[in-house]
Amino acid sequence: MTAAPQRALLRWASIALLIAMVVGSGACGRRTATAPASNDPQARSQMLIESGNQAFSAGNYGLAARRYAAAAVIKQDDPAAYYGLGMALAKLGRDEDARAAYAKARALTRK
Numbered sequence: 001m002t003a004a005p006q007r008a009l010l011r012w013a014s015i016a017l018l019i020a021m022v023v024g025s026g027a028c029g030r031r032t033a034t035a036p037a038s039n040d041p042q043a044r045s046q047m048l049i050e051s052g053n054q055a056f057s058a059g060n061y062g063l064a065a066r067r068y069a070a071a072a073v074i075k076q077d078d079p080a081a082y083y084g085l086g087m088a089l090a091k092l093g094r095d096e097d098a099r100a101a102y103a104k105a106r107a108l109t110r111k
Contacts, residue, residue, distance in 0.1 A: 045075035052084050056091075064088040079108035 052067030065088035071081035086101035 041074050045071040045078055045081060048074065049078075049080055049084060052088070056084070056088055061088045061091040065092065077108055079105040082108065 048067045048071035052064045052071065055061075055064035055067060065085055068081050068084035068088055071078060072085060075081065082101045082105035086098045086105060089095075089098035089101060
C-alpha cells in the first residue's frame, strides 16, 4: 500500500475512533432530558443535529460535538452531521479532526 492510501485509511480510522470516543464520553454518568427515542433513524439523526445546533449556538462546543457525532453514528451518510462535527471540533481547537470531518461531509455531498 502506498503512502497516500495509507494516510487516507488512517484518517478515516481516526474519524471512526473519534466518533466512538465522543459518543462514548457523552454518556458517562450523565442523564439529560431528551425527547422520546424514535425508531426512525432519520428522525433520531435530525433530532441530534438540531440538539447539536442548539448546543453550538449556546457555545457548548463539546456537547455539540457529541450530538453531531451521535447523529453520524445513527445515519452515516448524513453530511450535516459531519459538517456540524467539523464546526464544533474546530471551535475546540481540534483542527485535524475538524478537517477530516469536513472532508467526509464534502465526500457525502458529492455522491
